Amino acid sequence: MGNNNILKKVAQFDERLFLTLFNCNSPKWLKKMAFGLSKSGDGGLYLVICAGVWWLSKNELHQLLPIAIMLGFIIERPIYFLAKKYFARIRPCDCLVTNAYIVPSDKFSLPSGHSAAAFLVAIILCHFFPQYVWLFLGWAGGVAISRVVLGVHYPADIIIGALIGSSCGLFALALVVPA
Template identity: 45%
Template sequence: MRTLAQSDKAIFYWVFNLMAERDCRWIKLISKTGDGQLYLLIGGLLWWLEPQHGALFLYAGLLAYAFEIPIYLILKRSLKRQRPCDCLTNLNAHIVPSDKFSLPSGHTAAAFLMASLISHFYPALSIFAYFWATCVGCSRVLLGVHYPGDIIAGAALGLGISTLNLSIF
């Protein structure tokens, strides 16, 4: 476990230093798309405008997030991994994180859950959806609020919840 944590920290420093002295506005924007409001907007628009799968997409999404959010909160509060910006010296994050702990990444979990749902209901958008979800996860490391391992755990959580949810439907 110690070697894994050291590798996670080393990769974090390498990725974070790519943006150390640069303008991060576009990275902040990518991260902001993972805040959650976009998911409800997409679901609502599809429910309203797309009669074939829109309603089912919205209901599947609501059910999936009803599972994902509590599991994410339980994991985060029980694992209590400090954010890199809070425990590494000489490091200032480019944003203020919304909570204290980093594992798993909630933005990444939600983004991969949404990408999985989009991919299931609208397969032609799969590449775009997963590319966007990956960008959301990477943005969290570039901004200094998550380790790469947090992103991997978040992606696994989002994909796992989505897979479970879609098996119900």
């Protein structure tokens, strides 16, 4: 009984936080910025990064970056799909509010795939280009938060997605990069 009460309280807090962050009266610039950040996490940018680093880099270690990202996604995607199916959490735009700014690609929200992917890529980029760590992590955080601002994820969804993506990125680095 105690665990159910704890989970219920966490879910209620998550819903309240969502309603604070998602505001149908948000300024137009915030909606546009959130939309742009969300789009940057759709996947095309990851291919451009991999191709660009592979093509332009003369550093042999940097040649491992595309391999690490691909391996990271090979690890992350099954975890993501299994978690979506297992938790089957209905999106806030389908049960809590009716005016999300985008149409999600599926009906379940936990975990956030955009958050997982963005943090997976950001963690790997931080390893290869540590001088830009704040840029990469700031971008990944922006992608994650944009999903709440747009009305398609709860805050817990993006936190769990970020943890999954970060873990898979670190695991891929451990497998690919020589010690």
